[in-house]
Amino acid sequence: MSENFGSPGHIQPLSVGNVVSAAVRLYRSHLKSYLNLAAIAHLWILVPIYGWAKYAAISGLISRLAFGELVYQPESIQSANNHINPRLWSFFRVAFQVGISLLIVYFGLAIVGGIFAALIGVVFGGILGSSAVVVVTTLAIVVTVGIVLLGLTWFYSRWIVAEVPLAVEENINGGQSVDRSWELTKASVFRIQGVVLVAFLVTLPIVFVFNYIPSLFLLRLEQGTAIYSLVYFISWIGSLIGGVFVMPFWQALKAVLYFDLRSRREGLGLQLRQPPL
Numbered sequence: 302m303s304e305n306f307g308s309p310g311h312i313q314p315l316s317v318g319n320v321v322s323a324a325v326r327l328y329r330s331h332l333k334s335y336l337n338l339a340a341i342a343h344l345w346i347l348v349p350i351y352g353w354a355k356y357a358a359i360s361g362l363i364s365r366l367a368f369g370e371l372v373y374q375p376e377s378i379q380s381a382n383n384h385i386n387p388r389l390w391s392f393f394r395v396a397f398q399v400g401i402s403l404l405i406v407y408f409g410l411a412i413v414g415g416i417f418a419a420l421i422g423v424v425f426g427g428i429l430g431s432s433a434v435v436v437v438t439t440l441a442i443v444v445t446v447g448i449v450l451l452g453l454t455w456f457y458s459r460w461i462v463a464e465v466p467l468a469v470e471e472n473i474n475g476g477q478s479v480d481r482s483w484e485l486t487k488a489s490v491f492r493i494q495g496v497v498l499v500a501f502l503v504t505l506p507i508v509f510v511f512n513y514i515p516s517l518f519l520l521r522l523e524q525g526t527a528i529y530s531l532v533y534f535i536s537w538i539g540s541l542i543g544g545v546f547v548m549p550f551w552q553a554l555k556a557v558l559y560f561d562l563r564s565r566r567e568g569l570g571l572q573l574r575q576p577p578l
Contacts (some may be wrong), residue, residue: 315557315561317492317495317496317499318499320496320554320557320558320561321496321499321500321503321554323371323557324367324500324550324553324554324556324557325503325550327367327370327371327553327556327557328549328550328553330370331366331367331370331549332549334366334378335363335366335549335552335553336545336546336549338359338362338363338378338549339359339363339544339545339546339548339549340545341359342355342356342359342360342548343356343541343544343545343548345359346541350393353393353396354389354390354392354393355389356396357392357393357395357396357464358385358386358388358389358392358393359385360392360396360464360548360552361385361388361392361464361465361467361468361552362378362381362382362385362468363548363549363552363553363556364464364465364468364469364552364553364555364556364559365381365384365385365465365468365469365556366378366381367552367553367556367557368465368468368469368556368559368560369381371556371557371560372560384468385468388467388468388475390475391467391474391475391478392464392467392468392475393475394475394476395463395464395467395475395478395479396464398463398475398476398479399460399463399479402456402460403453403456403457403460406452406453406456407449407453410448410449410452410453411445411449413448413452414444414445414446414447414448414449415445417444417445417448418441418442418444418445419441421437421440421441421444422437422438422441454494454497454498455490455494457497458486458490458493458494458497459482459483459486459487459490460479460482460483460486461482461486461493461497461555461558462482462485462486462555462558462559462562463478463479463481463482464478464555465478465482465555465556465558465559466478466481466482466559469559485559485562485563485566486562488565488566489562489565493558496554496558500550500551500554503550504547504550504551507543507546507547508543508547510539510543511539511540511542511543511546512539512540512543514539515532515535515536515539515540516536518532518536
């Protein structure tokens with residue numbers, strides 16, 4: 302490939318912008334192969350359990366391919382698959398464990414946020430009186446949403462590279478891969494939250510076009526009608542297409558983050574091959 306991702310300038314700790322821009326360059330440089338893998342992964346979603354495991358494994362495969370480019374050890378898809386396929390159910394475990402953990406965190410934060418919102422309602426309602434119900438309600442909603450979003454992104458940042466160690470490292474299982482992500486990210490949570498925010502903004506136009514716009518039409522249609530079913534099917538197809546375009550970028554981003562975190566904590570950059578002449 303033409304991009305020098307592993308050049309000396311990139312061995313140093315990366316800023317939020319550099320992480321995202323490196324992921325974008327990886328994505329653009331391997332657009333066709335990454336999109337093909339993402340399309341296959343999204344077709345597997347239609348098959349319960351085994352298909353979901355395949356989706357998780359292909360996600361890890363893209364991250365492994367991207368990481369190989371970063372350390373100047375590129376692999377063919379077939380060669381990388383030889384490492385990924387025997388760990389199929391370990392990737393499923395990682396996805397299931399992180400998904401369930403985030404769901405529990407979400408409900409826990411929602412309860413905490415609701416308690417804080419109720420306290421705000423009682424305190425400010427007593428001070429401002431019934432005439433300020435709208436202001437108090439709005440403030441309570443903002444506090445609740447803020448607590449949930451900040452807390453959820455904090456935990457997501459701790460598990461963001463959970464599948465990458467399993468995809469890249471030897472002699473590691475699914476549970477250890479999740480623990481490895483938690484360990485690597487412990488000193489970089491706020492920076493990773495910044496990366497997640499910028500990456501979300503980068504992918505927002507695609508998500509908006511393929512996911513949000515079709516869903517808006519459903520709000521104006523009556524459920525159970527033929528036109529509603531047609532628009533729902535189009536919306537569902539659009540969501541899959543949007544996922545195909547977005548997934549490789551996020552997996553490349555995770556590979557860059559994993560590379561950067563290991564460089565910071567373990568001096569991975571000292572072990573890199575020299576860039577090709």
